[in-house]
Amino acid sequence: MVLKNFKDNVIEAKNLNFKTIIQNVTFEIRRGDYAAIIGPNGGGKSTLVKLILGLIPYDSGTIKLFGKTPTLSALKKIGYVSQGISKLDENFPISVHEVVKLGLIANKSLFARINRSDLEIIDRALIKMNIEDLKDAKISELSGGQRQRVMIAKALVNNPQILILDEPNTGVDKQSQINFYALLKDLNVKENITILFITHDLGVIVDDINKVLCINQTLLACHDPRQIYHSEQLNQLYGVDAHMVCHHH
């Protein structure tokens, strides 16, 4: 029997370059990682994610997904929740259940129908994101935090091995942020989904993440997040005298 290496690389970037925005970036994300990308506004975080997902072509370097040159089937194993997407449906009269169903339909052939097992998959995704009671609610009736959960449930119906989220907590209050990250961590631990997210909330997540990528055009650091408390790299990253301050809350 061949034992699968639990810690194999699922995303690898080597000497990646895109215009002047991403310069010579090399890093790896391993199966099971719960990793954050941090950096200043305009530092290239969203661009890096789009390069990983093949949404924009890079100029030079390499990206591998699951150890291989990216293919469509590898990309289908990645769930992506983009920045601000939860605002898109604000005035559209569509229910939570219907939005999550769209995630499944996107991966079905043209004339395939939603069957009973699809409905169970949708229900399970709603339960995982703790929004089963909102199933019939209209998207326009939800808070920003609830909408973000809906968008993650929509990604979960395709059973992703990796979940990539671009600033999932923009405009959400502190307690909702904490609850949200607890749910994400649950997905990482219980569902064994590798998670990579862009955030400005380093203080909220620093104890849980096992890797942080500090990006400001180049990758300034890729390491254990606890080292960043006393790191000169925070100053370098944000271009100001920056410190992480521990707060008992």
Ligand SMILES: Nc1ncnc2c1ncn2[C@@H]1O[C@H](COP(=O)(O)OP(=O)(O)OP(=O)(O)O)[C@@H](O)[C@H]1O
């Ligand atoms: N396809 C593109 N072609 C050229 N320039 C781009 C492209 N996409 C983004 N940019 C530019 O690259 C820079 C980095 O943008 P990006 O959105 O990646 O930053 P970010 O770190 O995610 O910022 P924020 O924290 O504000 O969301 C910006 O100056 C942006 O205008």
